[in-house]
Amino acid sequence: MSHIIVRGGKRLAGSVRIGGAKNAVLPVIAASLLASEGESVIHDVPYLEDVKVMHRLLATLGAKAEYYNETTRINAEHITSLEASYELVRKMRASFLVMGPLLSRFGECRVSLPGGCAIGTRPIDQHLKGFEAMGARIEVGQGYIEARIKGRLKGAKIYLDVASVGATENIMMAAALASGTSLIENAAKEPEIVDLANYINAMGGKVRGAGTGVIRIEGVERLHGAVHTVIPDRIEAGTYMVAAAITQGAIRIEGAIYDHMMPIVSKLQEMGAEIRELENGLSVYADRRLTAVDVKTLPYPGFPTDMQAQMMALLAVSEGTSVITETVFENRFMHVEELSRMKAHINVEGRAAVINGLHRLAPAKVCATDLRAGAALILAGLVADGETEITGLHHIDRGYVDMEGRLAAMGADIRRVDPEAERERTEERQDVGIFAISPTWA
Ligand SMILES: CC(=O)N[C@H]1[C@@H](OP(=O)(O)OP(=O)(O)OC[C@H]2O[C@@H](n3ccc(=O)[nH]c3=O)[C@H](O)[C@@H]2O)O[C@H](CO)[C@@H](O)[C@@H]1O
Numbered sequence: 001m002s003h004i005i006v007r008g009g010k011r012l013a014g015s016v017r018i019g020g021a022k023n024a025v026l027p028v029i030a031a032s033l034l035a036s037e038g039e040s041v042i043h044d045v046p047y048l049e050d051v052k053v054m055h056r057l058l059a060t061l062g063a064k065a066e067y068y069n070e071t072t073r074i075n076a077e078h079i080t081s082l083e084a085s086y087e088l089v090r091k092m093r094a095s096f097l098v099m100g101p102l103l104s105r106f107g108e109c110r111v112s113l114p115g116g117c118a119i120g121t122r123p124i125d126q127h128l129k130g131f132e133a134m135g136a137r138i139e140v141g142q143g144y145i146e147a148r149i150k151g152r153l154k155g156a157k158i159y160l161d162v163a164s165v166g167a168t169e170n171i172m173m174a175a176a177l178a179s180g181t182s183l184i185e186n187a188a189k190e191p192e193i194v195d196l197a198n199y200i201n202a203m204g205g206k207v208r209g210a211g212t213g214v215i216r217i218e219g220v221e222r223l224h225g226a227v228h229t230v231i232p233d234r235i236e237a238g239t240y241m242v243a244a245a246i247t248q249g250a251i252r253i254e255g256a257i258y259d260h261m262m263p264i265v266s267k268l269q270e271m272g273a274e275i276r277e278l279e280n281g282l283s284v285y286a287d288r289r290l291t292a293v294d295v296k297t298l299p300y301p302g303f304p305t306d307m308q309a310q311m312m313a314l315l316a317v318s319e320g321t322s323v324i325t326e327t328v329f330e331n332r333f334m335h336v337e338e339l340s341r342m343k344a345h346i347n348v349e350g351r352a353a354v355i356n357g358l359h360r361l362a363p364a365k366v367c368a369t370d371l372r373a374g375a376a377l378i379l380a381g382l383v384a385d386g387e388t389e390i391t392g393l394h395h396i397d398r399g400y401v402d403m404e405g406r407l408a409a410m411g412a413d414i415r416r417v418d419p420e421a422e423r424e425r426t427e428e429r430q431d432v433g434i435f436a437i438s439p440t441w442a
Pocket residue numbers: 022023024026093094120121122123124125126127128162163164165166167188299305306328329330
């Protein structure tokens with residue numbers, strides 16, 4: 001089984017370049033289905049497992065989607081299927097984001113129910129509430145959701161009960177081709193929402209207010225392909241910021257947008273890290289063990305839940321007692337058990353975890369239970385006294401490009417042991433119609 005081995009104790013120094021954001025590129029690729037004419041060219045597309053799944057999904061719908069050298073070209077003029085299968089939606093929840101575009105462009109679609117996952121039940125009621133408000137008839141059967149409308153969706157005012165990122169995106173895409181104007185109230189404000197709105201507008205759409213709590217979408221009759229560059233991944237950037245802080249290192253994070261990083265910057269500064277904004281990114285410097293701090297996860301601009309596990313690894317070796325309160329997902333503490341195997345002192349009480357910081361962690365065999373849990377275990381391994389072995393790498397590969405290589409380039413003692421890699425690479429080379437591999441990765 002492939003695994004990562006990390007030997008703790010190295011101080012990181014150097015720089016790391018941040019790629020395009022996973023959570024921005026997935027909705028952007030889905031939105032490409034809105035274009036009935038022309039090709040879309042999307043730059044800064046990270047070479048991630050989730051990106052591959054999205055390409056495969058588009059291919060099953062009949063769209064042409066080709067990836068080469070961090071650029072994806074999509075032509076969705078001729079769609080041949082309106083069904084997103086269980087097989088692909090099960091692999092990646094963001095597949096559900098094809099529902100809005102398919103429904104608004106073709107008036108019908110059939111998408112597998114995404115189901116729960118390790119971090120929570122993750123319902124989709126707010127997505128469906130939006131589609132229904134726009135006139136769609138929704139039926140659920142055999143694990144699939146079927147949505148239909150005669151003619152075009154109709155613009156509507158939709159108040160989201162929770163400021164869901166996915167629901168805001170799905171409804172925004174549906175509203176882009178609806179007749180009339182839609183208002184999404186209590187919309188999510190994440191930078192990835194703004195990126196999607198910019199892309200839809202480049203396609204000829206009329207979206208205003210993205211990044212605020214009220215988004216206004218004037219539906220248009222058709223959209224076309226467009227050129228777009230995806231925003232940098234603030235969670236990848238935050239993960240490497242924690243890597244610098246946890247190893248008492250000094251690294252430059254190139255490409256990160258400082259404003260997007262504010263919740264993470266503020267917390268690390270409170271803990272004693274020195275963070276500077278640079279022309280094209282930021283630097284993180286820590287010359288001593290950082291001090292404990294309390295963290296509460298919240299929708300943007302609050303502290304991101306996708307950084308909670310990594311922050312917990314840092315707090316596990318900081319001075320004093322911290323409390324992390326997870327308010328976004330009800331079951332996002334799966335990493336606690338694994339960090340405890342590394343002798344971290346963490347007690348979970350409901351939605352709060354109380355962490356008593358130690359000087360070092362102990363090495364252990366641990367398993368990534370989800371994407372960010374995996375990142376947290378790698379970070380913990382950087383400060384464990386000895387060799388930590390991490391399995392469950394398919395989770396980590398969903399959201400990080402070559403995390404071990406990038407950490408090693410900054411001085412970490414880390415490597416991947418991957419007996420199947422060569423075989424998989426050969427298979428992917430044959431898969432060029434759907435996903436051509438960048439030469440740097442071939
Ligand atoms: C691909 C992508 O962009 N994923 C991100 C997106 O996930 P995702 O879009 O799935 O997350 P949401 O913002 O929708 O979820 C936030 C909360 O709302 C709840 N909810 C959501 C939809 C709904 O219809 N009903 C409902 O109750 C969820 O259960 C959760 O408790 O935002 C999350 C919150 O920042 C991040 O952790 C994920 O990395």
